[in-house]
Amino acid sequence: MSALHEKFGLTRVINAAGTYTPLGVSRSPQAVRQAAAQALGEFFVMDELQDALSARVARLTGAEAAVATHCVSAGITLSVAAAIAGSAPERIAALPDTNGLPGRIVLPAGHAVNYGHPIEQDVRLAGGVPVLAGSEAGCTEAELDEALGRAGTGALLLVSSRLVRGAPVDLARAVALAHRHNLPAILDGAAQDLRIDELLATGADLVLVSPHKYMASPTVGLVLGRRALVAAVRAHEKGIGRAMKPTKEAIVGLLAALEEREALDLSAWRREQDAKVAALVSRAGALRGLRAEAIADPAGMPLRRARLHVDPQSAGLDARSLAHALRGGDPSIRVMEHGVSEGVLDLELVPLTAEEIDAIASRIETLAGTA
Ligand SMILES: *Cc1c(COP(=O)(O)O)cnc(C)c1O
Numbered sequence: 145m146s147a148l149h150e151k152f153g154l155t156r157v158i159n160a161a162g163t164y165t166p167l168g169v170s171r172s173p174q175a176v177r178q179a180a181a182q183a184l185g186e187f188f189v190m191d192e193l194q195d196a197l198s199a200r201v202a203r204l205t206g207a208e209a210a211v212a213t214h215c216v217s218a219g220i221t222l223s224v225a226a227a228i229a230g231s232a233p234e235r236i237a238a239l240p241d242t243n244g245l246p247g248r249i250v251l252p253a254g255h256a257v258n259y260g261h262p263i264e265q266d267v268r269l270a271g272g273v274p275v276l277a278g279s280e281a282g283c284t285e286a287e288l289d290e291a292l293g294r295a296g297t298g299a300l301l302l303v304s305s306r307l308v309r310g311a312p313v314d315l316a317r318a319v320a321l322a323h324r325h326n327l328p329a330i331l332d333g334a335a336q337d338l339r340i341d342e343l344l345a346t347g348a349d350l351v352l353v354s355p356h357k358y359m360a361s362p363t364v365g366l367v368l369g370r371r372a373l374v375a376a377v378r379a380h381e382k383g384i385g386r387a388m389k390p391t392k393e394a395i396v397g398l399l400a401a402l403e404e405r406e407a408l409d410l411s412a413w414r415r416e417q418d419a420k421v422a423a424l425v426s427r428a429g430a431l432r433g434l435r436a437e438a439i440a441d442p443a444g445m446p447l448r449r450a451r452l453h454v455d456p457q458s459a460g461l462d463a464r465s466l467a468h469a470l471r472g473g474d475p476s477i478r479v480m481e482h483g484v485s486e487g488v489l490d491l492e493l494v495p496l497t498a499e500e501i502d503a504i505a506s507r508i509e510t511l512a513g514t515a
Pocket residue numbers: 165215216217218257259303304305307332333334335353354364365
């Protein structure tokens with residue numbers, strides 16, 4: 145890493161903020177990097193790459209078919225396009241002008257997340273009209289039922305993410321409700337790629353994941369599910385999807401990442417992650433004014449994060465100042481800051497080496513241990 149950072153004068157980063165797009169999302173393993181680099185020197189029949197990917201994903205997950213898009217943001221837009229306009233060439237060419245086709249897309253209000261931009265914008269880019277059901281506090285089945293009844297030939301968009309707010313919506317029951325109205329259900333599980341089986345088991349017609357997050361592929365989106373809808377998503381490559389196309393190196397890199405995933409020993413991986421979190425929790429928790437614990441991912445990904453509770457009185461600085469100081473050093477250490485106003489910092493250690501975790505612990509000791 146440091147060769148590139150030095151050559152181009154770039155900030156060196158230790159990313160404990162998760163699979164975060166503004167920091168480059170993830171680090172690909174050697175096999176994935178090699179595959180992507182090799183692909184850059186070759187021509188391919190791009191349709192064959194998509195076919196090979198679809199067959200491989202179907203074999204691995206049991207989904208009927210799959211298609212790669214530029215990323216999940218693109219995948220949401222193209223899934224909505226498929227739900228609204230299907231595969232008819234003249235409709236594909238007309239989008240985002242829907243020419244009067246009903247395009248209401250229902251979302252539980254707490255699922256209208258902002259993952260760097262509002263998810264409703266992905267819907268609007270395809271000519272869809274986002275309709276929020278319920279409130280931020282939650283969405284009852286009656287509220288969802290009522291909104292779906294008004295949706296015409298729209299669809300239900302559900303999100304499985306730690307960003308979701310309010311009382312949890314039972315995803316399988318919500319999908320069943322959409323099907324009772326003869327509407328397709330699209331499930332955004334972008335950062336949930338270790339739970340693909342569970343997401344497919346909800347009965348959702350399309351499930352979306354970001355392989356560049358925990359699967360550490362090059363930037364790409366994966367849309368899996370029912371054959372006809374996946375085919376429609378792919379058909380929109382000749383429409384608005386032109387600006388959302390996956391690259392050859394991304395698809396080949398994804399094929400390599402799927403191979404790595406297939407070989408993954410998940411329980412050994414979890415033990416390794418837990419040991420990294422335990423090491424940081426024990427060092428940071430020993431400091432005056434800091435309490436540290438391991439916390440589970442709220443959306444159900446099988447990983448824990450280190451959580452620091454900062455008591456400004458005895459630590460000598462508050463959570464916001466600690467995050468600021470970590471960010472300002474070299475290398476710049478980035479943590480999850482969504483809890484700063486409650487005195488909380490979360491650190492995700494999955495992509496980090498023992499040396500990097502040691503560097504984080506030492507920096508925290510210097511900043512907070514001296515009060
Ligand atoms: C990351 C994320 C996205 C966007 O995924 P990209 O592949 O980066 O476009 C969408 N939804 C959720 C819930 C996410 O976490």
